[in-house]
Amino acid sequence: MAHTPQIKIPATYMRGGTSKGVFFRRDDLPEAARVPGPARDKLLLRVIGSPDPYGKQIDGMGGATSSTSKTVIVSKSTRENHDVDYLFGQVSIDKPFVDWSGNCGNLSSAVGSFAIASGLVTNVPQDGMAVVRIWQANINKTIIAHVPMTNGEVQETGGFELDGVTFPAAEVQLEFMDPAAEEEGGGGAMFPTGQLVDELEVPGIGTFRATMINAGIPTIFLDAEELGYTGAELQEAINGDPAALAKFETIRAYGAVRMGLIKETSEAVGRQHTPKVAFVASPIDHTTSSGKHLTAGEVDLLVRALSMGKLHHAMMGTAAVAIGTAAAIPGTLVNEMAGGGERDAVRFGHPSGTLRVGAEAKLIDGEWSVTKAVMSRSARVLMEGWVRVPGDAF
Structure with a gap:
């Protein structure tokens, strides 16, 4: 009986703020998954280990919580005055779908670091602060990440403490520009009902x-x-x-x-x-x-x-x-x-x-x-290499 072998896809497992997720460069994904659609969703579901009726995501990279059932796709931006495009997929734990309707603010703090470390952004200082302009493709907004650099590499260690994260790390400041979301059907209004309460x-x-x-x-x-x-x-x-x-x-x-x-x-x-x-x-x-x-x-x-x-x-x-x-x-x-x-x-x-x-x-x-809106988070690489999925998973 013939068996479909696993394929391996370059990936990085990162913590960003109080979340964790699997990060991909878009061009590293199998061709069918480089564009929105069922193939992409099926691939990411299999990577994370969903849907899992046991609610544990044992057969995947997910951690069986909303904070750890996440995926990120990053690519060079063709948009003026932006360095990279960032797409976030929230993977359901027990149902077969990926929700693309919003951003993840915690993982946003890891996008600039990932973009620099993976070669998508190269015009950065040897030491000091790299400024990475990110286009958040889920909600069509700009995020500016201030990523510390030391000796030409992203600085991940430091003394910044973030409640909800056990160990200190380097501080990454995020600026969410014009953060009022433009949601379909919501008219783009900050208060869609027209009322504060x-x-x-x-x-x-x-x-x-x-x-x-x-x-x-x-x-x-x-x-x-x-x-x-x-x-x-x-x-x-x-x-x-x-x-x-x-x-x-x-x-x-x-x-x-x-x-x-x-x-x-x-x-x-x-x-x-x-x-x-x-x-x-x-x-x-x-x-x-x-x-x-x-x-x-x-x-x-x-x-x-x-x-x-x-x-x-x-x-x-x-x-x-x-x-x-x-x-x-x-x-x-x-x-x-x-x-x-x-x-x-x-x-x-x-x-x-x-x-x-x-x-x-x-x-x-x-x-x-x-x-x-401005806040500080931290981020670091937990593991990098390849993630493997069965070749017929998507």
Whole structure:
């Protein structure tokens, strides 16, 4: 009996922020997978080890969480004033699809490093800071990565500490330019409903105050107290409660319809990556997932966010952009929980600790505009070489 051999594809396994993913140069992919379509999706599913009814991704590179079931494709950019194009694929763990509807802010921090190390960007200093201009192809936005260089190579080690990541590394600053997302059906508006705070009616569950914003990634912010939470919950409090997860998914589906991202709530099952749903609260003293005691005075507000149907262990980078943007705009739920008023930066608490993000917001002709959001992450190569998949997998 003939057997199809495995093929090997050049790949790099990287941590970016609090996420991990498999990075590819587009031109290293098999020809059929260099363009969008079923072949590309099937290949990436097999690389990560999905769909897996056991929910473990044992037969692939995935780590069985939304933070570790990720893929990135990078290529030289033909777009003016950009170095590389970056495409992000969020791979479902238990279903056979790859969600291309949004960006990953955490893995964005690794794109510049990968581009330099893989030879896609060559005009960089021997020492100092390399500036890599990235076109984020999922949402058609520019990200500017400031990547430290030492002796002609990307510097990955350093003393920058990021809550949610065990070891320190080199700091990579990211600028998300004009981060208000232009989503299909959303009209490109930062607040697609036209309101800073809406009454979101969810049949069978209730009506909730919600700030629905397109910035970094489409996000629905809710008041933790209205949901019966304090905002200091850790993963098990939510992920160990099937009724709570079902409630959040239903809220997310109805919010997606209100934001114009989908026409019917039934479509939400095929769009797991966006929008995100998060709940916010005023600060209280509490203990993080690492056992560290966090006092109310150390942060401006508390935020808990769900990704791919589960509470995130820290904070998605794109959701952090949404938090920073909403916090900068008086009248949103996020701004309210942070104490109100005008601000150009916010420090928020998440399950693993804290994160600071800045945003520049301006009111122009009655419409809010954000020119950029800024935050720091870190990134490093974990493994490089080839990833192998059966030749008939795609």
